[in-house]
Amino acid sequence: MSNHLKDIILKIWRQNGPQDSGRFETYKVDEISDEASFLEMLDYLNEQLITDGKEAIVFDHDCREGICGTCSLMINGQAHGPERSTATCQLHMRKFSSGAEIVIEPWRAAAFPIIKDLMVDRSAFDRIIESGGFITSVTGGAPDANLIPIPKPVADSAMDSAACIGCGACVAACPNGAANLFTSAKIAHLNLLPQGQAERYKRAESMIEKMDEYFGSCTNHGECEAACPKEISIDVIALANADYRKAKLKNRKFISRI
Amino acid sequence: MSTQLNSKIPAGPLGDKWSSYKEDVKLVNPNNKRKFKVIVVGTGLAGASAAATLAELGYQVDAFTFHDSPRRAHSIAAQGGINAAKNYQGDGDSVHRLFHDTIKGGDFRSREANVHRLAEVSVNIIDQMVAQGVPFAREYGGLLDNRSFGGAQVSRTFYARGQTGQQLLLGAYQQLARQIGLGGVRLFNRTELVDVVTVEGRAAGIVVRDLITGEVTSHAAHAVVMATGGYGNAFFLSTNAMSCNVTAAWRAHRKGAYFANPCYTQIHPTCIPQSDEFQSKLTLMSESLRNDGRVWVPKSPDESRRVADIPEEDRDYYLERLYPSFGNLAPRDISSRAAKRLVDKGQGVGPLKNGVYLDFADAIARLGIDVVKERYGNLFDMYERIAGENPYDIPMRIYPASHYTMGGLWVDYELMTSIPGLYAAGEANFSDHGANRLGASALMQGLSDGYFVLPYTIGNYLAPMLNKAIPSVDHPEFKAAELAARERFAGYLNIGGTRSPDWFHREVGKIIWDYCGMERTEQGLEKALSELPALYDEFKKDLRVTGSGESLNQTLEKAGRVDDFFQLGMLMCRDALERQESCGGHFRTEYQTEEGEALRDDDKFCHVAAWEWSGDPMTAKRNIEELEFENVHLATRSYK
Numbered sequence: 001m002s003n004h005l006k007d008i009i010l011k012i013w014r015q016n017g018p019q020d021s022g023r024f025e026t027y028k029v030d031e032i033s034d035e036a037s038f039l040e041m042l043d044y045l046n047e048q049l050i051t052d053g054k055e056a057i058v059f060d061h062d063c064r065e066g067i068c069g070t071c072s073l074m075i076n077g078q079a080h081g082p083e084r085s086t087a088t089c090q091l092h093m094r095k096f097s098s099g100a101e102i103v104i105e106p107w108r109a110a111a112f113p114i115i116k117d118l119m120v121d122r123s124a125f126d127r128i129i130e131s132g133g134f135i136t137s138v139t140g141g142a143p144d145a146n147l148i149p150i151p152k153p154v155a156d157s158a159m160d161s162a163a164c165i166g167c168g169a170c171v172a173a174c175p176n177g178a179a180n181l182f183t184s185a186k187i188a189h190l191n192l193l194p195q196g197q198a199e200r201y202k203r204a205e206s207m208i209e210k211m212d213e214y215f216g217s218c219t220n221h222g223e224c225e226a227a228c229p230k231e232i233s234i235d236v237i238a239l240a241n242a243d244y245r246k247a248k249l250k251n252r253k254f255i256s257r258i
Numbered sequence: 259m260s261t262q263l264n265s266k267i268p269a270g271p272l273g274d275k276w277s278s279y280k281e282d283v284k285l286v287n288p289n290n291k292r293k294f295k296v297i298v299v300g301t302g303l304a305g306a307s308a309a310a311t312l313a314e315l316g317y318q319v320d321a322f323t324f325h326d327s328p329r330r331a332h333s334i335a336a337q338g339g340i341n342a343a344k345n346y347q348g349d350g351d352s353v354h355r356l357f358h359d360t361i362k363g364g365d366f367r368s369r370e371a372n373v374h375r376l377a378e379v380s381v382n383i384i385d386q387m388v389a390q391g392v393p394f395a396r397e398y399g400g401l402l403d404n405r406s407f408g409g410a411q412v413s414r415t416f417y418a419r420g421q422t423g424q425q426l427l428l429g430a431y432q433q434l435a436r437q438i439g440l441g442g443v444r445l446f447n448r449t450e451l452v453d454v455v456t457v458e459g460r461a462a463g464i465v466v467r468d469l470i471t472g473e474v475t476s477h478a479a480h481a482v483v484m485a486t487g488g489y490g491n492a493f494f495l496s497t498n499a500m501s502c503n504v505t506a507a508w509r510a511h512r513k514g515a516y517f518a519n520p521c522y523t524q525i526h527p528t529c530i531p532q533s534d535e536f537q538s539k540l541t542l543m544s545e546s547l548r549n550d551g552r553v554w555v556p557k558s559p560d561e562s563r564r565v566a567d568i569p570e571e572d573r574d575y576y577l578e579r580l581y582p583s584f585g586n587l588a589p590r591d592i593s594s595r596a597a598k599r600l601v602d603k604g605q606g607v608g609p610l611k612n613g614v615y616l617d618f619a620d621a622i623a624r625l626g627i628d629v630v631k632e633r634y635g636n637l638f639d640m641y642e643r644i645a646g647e648n649p650y651d652i653p654m655r656i657y658p659a660s661h662y663t664m665g666g667l668w669v670d671y672e673l674m675t676s677i678p679g680l681y682a683a684g685e686a687n688f689s690d691h692g693a694n695r696l697g698a699s700a701l702m703q704g705l706s707d708g709y710f711v712l713p714y715t716i717g718n719y720l721a722p723m724l725n726k727a728i729p730s731v732d733h734p735e736f737k738a739a740e741l742a743a744r745e746r747f748a749g750y751l752n753i754g755g756t757r758s759p760d761w762f763h764r765e766v767g768k769i770i771w772d773y774c775g776m777e778r779t780e781q782g783l784e785k786a787l788s789e790l791p792a793l794y795d796e797f798k799k800d801l802r803v804t805g806s807g808e809s810l811n812q813t814l815e816k817a818g819r820v821d822d823f824f825q826l827g828m829l830m831c832r833d834a835l836e837r838q839e840s841c842g843g844h845f846r847t848e849y850q851t852e853e854g855e856a857l858r859d860d861d862k863f864c865h866v867a868a869w870e871w872s873g874d875p876m877t878a879k880r881n882i883e884e885l886e887f888e889n890v891h892l893a894t895r896s897y898k
Binding site (some may be wrong): 012016017032033035036037039041043044046047049050051053054055056058060062063064065066067068069070084085086090092094115116119121122123125126129130131133134135136137138139140141142143144145146148149150151155156158159162163165166175178189190193195196 | 307310311314325326327328329330332334335344346382384386387388389390391393394395396397398399400401402418419421423424426431432433435436439440445447470499500501529533534535536537538541542546565639640644646708709710713746756758760761802803804805809810812813
């Protein structure tokens with residue numbers, strides 16, 4: 001049966017818009033079931049705020065199943081909170097105890113400007129994908145799906161990288177605000193597959209250079225891997241770097257001879 | 259007198275209809291395509307694939323999403339897989355068999371020609387998605403793997419672990435992103451549709467609200483595609499994402515698009531049961547789990563032993579008992595009702611006695627824990643995070659929840675609604691699943707509509723409009739729609755009542771769930787139809803929305819969506835009341851066989867009900883489209 005937590009103190013970042021300076025405000029949740037999710041606790045707080053005639057706290061969320069990547073909170077200084085490989089929306093109050101003081105902030109990164117309160121703008125991720133995070137394949141012209149056998153370990157490895165949900169926790173956790181884990185996960189997903197070979201080096205080059213327009217540089221802290229709700233390994237960064245290096249060195253006219 | 263609808267199904271034998279349509283369809287010269295502008299609303303599987311393909315062909319495309327990125331659309335949450343009649347397993351699959359399974363699964367309430375087309379293009383979808391780099395599961399030899407799903411006796415489901423929807427959506431999103439990068443698509447994110455505009459009887463564009471600034475603006479085009487998903491959140495608790503809503507489809511309905519079969523809603527049998535009163539949504543556990551999990555409840559309602567101590571003879575594996583040939587893979591509607599009956603009889607399990615067991619003990623013994631982990635690991639982890647129990651040791655607890663809506667905007671064979679130039683694709687339309695959708699068919703339909711159907715059919719509409727200018731956004735119709743939208747949102751802020759939009763959503767959802775959920779009765783539906791308008795009046799008097807309309811305000815967004823759920827809820831109940839038969843997901847307790855299965859009335863109800871807006875959902879007009887079955891024999895569904 002569920003237990004109830006009492007007297008949760010929340011220190012939440014409030015900011016009216018990108019130009020506002022912002023401040024922490026303190027709220028108290030008197031009682032909440034430990035079966036409630038973290039975001040349900042915020043829903044409950046917002047209901048109280050509306051009842052009191054105050055403006056609800058803005059935060060991004062959608063599927064609440066840990067797959068859409070919309071939710072994005074720094075909880076006590078950790079991206080997505082204390083539970084490993086878990087997005088904020090799947091964090092439950094049973095991970096906290098009565099009387100807990102919880103600090104909630106938005107993602108902190110120069111490339112993710114704050115829109116309001118806890119909501120940030122992650123469009124820079126879309127710009128990176130638009131620069132090369134795809135395989136060009138015109139609708140209708142595809143060969144039979146079983147024409148190219150893909151060894152299972154290769155498909156599995158591509159899938160490990162493709163599991164990225166694009167939430168931005170890697171950037172928020174990085175002291176440099178770097179997006180190398182996000183960018184490299186996509187590069188690795190497509191560059192590992194036979195279908196992705198034709199655009200392999202161009203992809204690595206365009207995506208990494210687009211990334212550099214917005215984000216800081218990677219210095220191998222490894223915080224991104226620890227924060228990633230999908231446990232994407234920083235090995236993908238090495239893969240992407242290797243392809244980027246080749247893209248710069250090789251004369252791509254002779255790519256078929258590599 | 260009701261209007262007979264023309265579905266524009268091409269003549270000829272079933273298997274030739276789509277190819278002969280494509281041969282006869284009007285074409286737009288490549289150099290002329292850029293003269294046409296198409297608006298696509300929604301960026302899920304249907305919307306992203308349509309926008310990307312239309313832009314690839316050369317049309318100017320404006321794509322709209324209320325999410326921060328197109329990749330967030332709820333297609334991403336589909337877990338289990340996508341069907342295709344590839345017959346890679348050599349187990350007797352074919353286009354005809356997929357067609358037949360889908361018609362039968364839909365309880366003979368879908369259109370033959372549409373379903374056959376869906377089965378035909380299913381094979382192209384897999385080719386296309388593999389070419390785009392979707393990492394589908396593979397055998398050691400490198401070929402694609404398949405699994406089986408409810409309502410089928412072949413293995414035709416392609417999957418990418420438990421994240422098939424995610425991988426397919428990312429595939430479509432990446433194609434869309436490519437077109438955005440190339441300038442073929444202009445993307446408007448965090449922008450919500452608030453009205454559809456028609457000029458001289460044709461779709462002329464949309465009115466949207468910028469969610470960050472609150473600004474209301476108009477966008478005009480030669481054609482508009484609604485790929486805006488389903489309305490399962492009408493029930494409040496559902497497996498849909500929090501922001502899924504009916505607003506776009508409903509606003510189109512109010513402008514003249516017929517809304518078809520709103521009572522056809524799907525209740526998915528394998529969701530995690532509700533645990534407390536704060537619950538904001540329910541989480542689906544993929545139907546693929548039923549491949550290896552066994553569903554059971556204790557035979558005695560008073561059972562108090564630990565699960566492991568309950569001996570075999572005191573367990574009721576009710577799906578295997580009632581439906582021996584399909585067993586745990588009986589279709590969704592049938593499995594859901596069976597679970598409800600046992601829980602209602604007091605045989606439910608868990609602290610609130612509101613679930614049934616889905617047990618993997620036999621599968622772990624038969625296959626070993628590693629194989630089970632490989633197949634379902636991420637689903638098991640998710641279950642443990644939410645329910646706080648380890649499903650490798652203790653059986654999962656599951657219960658049905660609202661999951662998908664087969665009803666939606668009425669469309670003809672070309673996916674055009676009853677408004678010329680306005681199309682609906684994916685879950686937003688009603689066309690392919692009849693009264694019940696089979697597992698792994700939603701992804702198939704979304705991608706079929708977006709990649710392989712709309713790109714042909716839209717050209718047929720646009721070709722004769724060459725060099726015809728797009729209506730100006732200063733046209734009085736646009737100005738009037740903008741004004742109405744601004745007044746509507748200002749109105750919510752000015753009510754100054756005491757209850758939040760969420761409070762009303764919970765209440766309206768409860769009425770719809772109680773009376774128009776898994777089982778419906780005439781009496782219950784009439785009760786709902788008296789309670790809903792009363793609660794709606796209260797909503798209009800007692801709503802409280804804090805904050806302002808000039809900056810991002812999620813409470814205000816929610817108010818608009820709940821408003822539309824009220825109106826839709828009334829139409830759902832009216833549709834359920836008028837359809838005096840049971841079929842698929844629509845189960846009227848008055849109409850059942852002696853064994854408790856759905857009892858159709860093919861003489862009176864072998865038709866689509868397409869509702870026409872009259873100014874009030876309580877007086878909407880019911881038009882019908884007769885369904886003609888020339889290729890399958892109307893039979894009572896049996897999965898025994």
